[in-house]
Amino acid sequence: MKVVNSGRDSVELSNVNRAKENQRVDTKEKSDRSERLSESSRKIEISDSAKLLSKGVEAAKNAELSDKEKIAMIKEKIRSREYQPDFGKVAEKLLDEHIVNN
Numbered sequence: 525m526k527v528v529n530s531g532r533d534s535v536e537l538s539n540v541n542r543a544k545e546n547q548r549v550d551t552k553e554k555s556d557r558s559e560r561l562s563e564s565s566r567k568i569e570i571s572d573s574a575k576l577l578s579k580g581v582e583a584a585k586n587a588e589l590s591d592k593e594k595i596a597m598i599k600e601k602i603r604s605r606e607y608q609p610d611f612g613k614v615a616e617k618l619l620d621e622h623i624v625n626n
Contacts (some may be wrong), residue, residue: 601607 598607
């Protein structure tokens with residue numbers, strides 16, 4: 525007895541093979557997409573305004589240090605009786621403050 529393949533089994537086998545190949549391609553595409561997303565999520569871009577803000581904060585820190593240093597120097601001069609204020613500037617500031625507040 526001889527069994528003859530009617531073609532139906534070969535069509536079903538072909539469909540199974542095609543489905544497996546599609547699944548393999550889909551898995552590969554998902555993996556590639558996931559890898560691209562992973563790479564892009566590692567990159568950080570800082571806006572220009574954030575960079576400017578960072579520079580401003582750094583400048584303020586430096587200014588605070590120099591103000592503290594100036595205050596320390598003036599205090600030392602006062603202690604040693606070497607401080608000679610500019611009385612004209614002091615008078616101007618007092619008048620400016622008085623005018624602004626009244």
